[in-house]
Amino acid sequence: MRDLLAEPRLRGLELTVVRRLDGLLQGEHLGLVPGPGSEAGEARMYTPGDDVRRMDWNVTARTAEPHVRDMIADRELEIWVLLDASPSMDFGTGLMEKRDLALAAVAAVGFLTARTGNRIGAHVLHGGTVRRLPARTGRPQLMALLRTIHTLPRAEPGGPARALGTAAEELRRSARRRCLVVVVSDFLDDPATWERPLRHLAVRNQVLAVEVVDPRELELPYVGVLTLVDPETGRRREVSTASPRLRARYAEAAAGQRAAIGAALRRAGAAHLRLRTDRDWVRDLVEHVMNQRRLAGAAPPPPRPGGGDAA
Known part of the structure; x- marks a missing residue:
């Protein structure tokens, strides 16, 4: 049944991304994760609140008006998705199941970053194995990757499992160049099992x-x-569930679990985007992008080639 629904569902996701998110990132990864990029962009007029460390003094002197130069994200980025498709992702009581929300997140990243020649591939954690989908460019390849994810059979409860941390370590070893890694999971494994592998992954990658x-x-x-x-x-x-005390204890334990997940992700150096099955995932993604752009705007500019800081 999912095979029959794959094409219309994926086309619907593409339309959602194009209509509601197109123009926000313009095919760049700036805004998905913190960081100002490393390539100089266009100069523009200074506005109050701009980082004065990005002043373009040549243009300012030539025009007698203060100008700043924005930084744009690196081009031809390689994106790797680490997707958790374990049994806990086959659950949902909101607008969709967690596996469908995970697919939407992967689709958004893919459609927003693929149009400038960026390559996207995936490591899919499913049924005790890791399925590797090679990184390639182009819409047909992206649609094939999303179709593969969409049609994954449900994982059998109690079956063989591969830890998220192990999969992250395998991805780190296989990545040959600096890349953007998008880990999509509910992170319900003990943070102690995946925090260090994610930290190692973030040393060289975003x-x-x-x-x-x-x-x-x-x-x-x-x-x-x-x-x-x-x-x-x-x-x-x-x-x-009639016991108020039981419900309160459950909510307290769940809040503590989510706080521990967030703290572990921060220590690992990962940007953190939380999506819920009962919320508008597009709005949450937009808010995340705006927050990361503010972080990027507050970051110091990258060092000049050959070392040394700007005068």
Whole structure:
């Protein structure tokens, strides 16, 4: 059934990205992750709030008006997606399942970065194995990658599993050049198992961590007796949600878990984007991009070739 729905679903995702996000990044990775880029862009008039360290003194002297020069992101970027397609991603009580939200995140990154010749590939963690999709350019290749992700069968609960940290380490070893790595997961594994591999990955690459969350993972609804199923092991447990104390303890534990995930991602040096199945993921992505652009604008300019700071 997912095979039949793949093409219209992917075309719909492409239209969503084009209509609502096109022009925001203009095919550049600046804004997806912090960092001012390394290539000088066009000079423009200075406006209050601009970083004075980016003043273009030649243009300022020539025009007698203060000008700054923006930095643009590196071109011909190689993007690698590390996608967690474990059983816990086959869950959702909001507008979609977590696996569908993960697909939307990968599609947004792909469509927004592919049009300037950037290559995108993926390592897909599924069924105890890592499936490697080579990095290639062009819309047909991107659509093929998204189609492969969309048609993945559901992982069997309790089946063999490959740790997210192990997959991140494998990706680090296989990446031959500096790249943008987008890790899409619910990050429900113990942070101690993936924090160090992500930190190693971020030493040489830019890393964007897309955390996919469902509201039922944050709080229990008051619905009487609820059967809870662990998607990773298949174990079941019946819980009475009538107890306010139980619901409060669940929400407190869930908040602590998410705080630990966020702290581990910060320590790993990854930009953190949280998407929820019950929210407008496009709006959340736009807010993330705006925040990262503000961070990029506040960052000092890169050092000049050959070393030394600007005078």
